[in-house]
Amino acid sequence: MRILLVEDDPVLADIVQRSLRAHGHRVDAAADMDTARLWWRTQPFDAVLLDLNLPASAHPRSGLGNGLDLLREARARGDRTPVIVLTARDRTEQRIAGLDAGADDYLGKPFELAEVEARLRALLRRAHATDDRVVLGRLVLDRRARRLALHDAPWELPAREFEVLWELLTPPGRVVSKRMLSDKLSDNDDPLGDNALEAFISRLRKKLAGSGAQIRTLRGLGYLIEADDDDARAPARDD
Missing domain, CATH: 3.40.50.2300 (Response regulator)
Structure with missing residues (x-):
């Protein structure tokens, strides 16, 4: 926020x-x-x-x-x-x-x-008009505790990646423009550029593989997160 x-x-x-x-x-x-x-x-x-x-x-x-x-x-x-x-x-x-x-x-x-x-x-x-708990596939956001869970296990993310998901899940299915997302994740002492935002989105897409949730790009409009019916892929993990 x-x-x-x-x-x-x-x-x-x-x-x-x-x-x-x-x-x-x-x-x-x-x-x-x-x-x-x-x-x-x-x-x-x-x-x-x-x-x-x-x-x-x-x-x-x-x-x-x-x-x-x-x-x-x-x-x-x-x-x-x-x-x-x-x-x-x-x-x-x-x-x-x-x-x-x-x-x-x-x-x-x-x-x-x-x-x-x-x-x-x-x-x-x-x-x-959102609840404290958002569930999308096997991804769960607990707003009250500011915690994510993936595949029933706590999921720790770097702060900016967590904030990207928070914005996209408030609520899920809402289109968020690149400008709005960059501005929301910036402050006057620490602006977030387009290249950095795109890098965060790219990393999150890989980490969400197999979760039942996916981030889509709507050209000229922005990003949204929605259910992904393709669960056959194994989830990506950080080393």
Whole structure:
């Protein structure tokens, strides 16, 4: 999952960013409204964690802005990215204002990092109408545990290959464009080029042989993963 974290407290932002990355997510952290506005408008995210009290820009003398303005702008242009508003626990009016502006959920500060991860999973399920467990042939993805199984055995993949499968299986049968897949697997510090993406797809195809699942390329459209009725091939294994 690619997440936009909008938080001006550098200590809190660092803690949340480290926690999310440890769970396999890609995170871009914006500390002011101008940066958040630019990234939100120009790059695809699966979810946004949005603090409401923000500097208007990165300028040292920047005044305060209101994160609700970012949310209202996004909803006004038709952006339905799931948003969790971060609020002070005792500010009921902020929670209500955030939900009224189009937020999907809120978290009161201070919050538990495990709760952030759980709420993000719930938002993803609702946004894509998916379950925690996806089965395709003999390939199983457990979203809650972020684990793959193949042929009834745990299947460990390099992080980027796992993320490719995660995107293709959310849900299976959905066409994902090369541009969207590259953007979702990138962040501003670590972009993913087309050649690298094609290499990941090629390796995954070999590893999925005999699994009952296959990755197809739809020329000019992108990739999808679907059931493969040809189970006669032996699964490829890494040495």
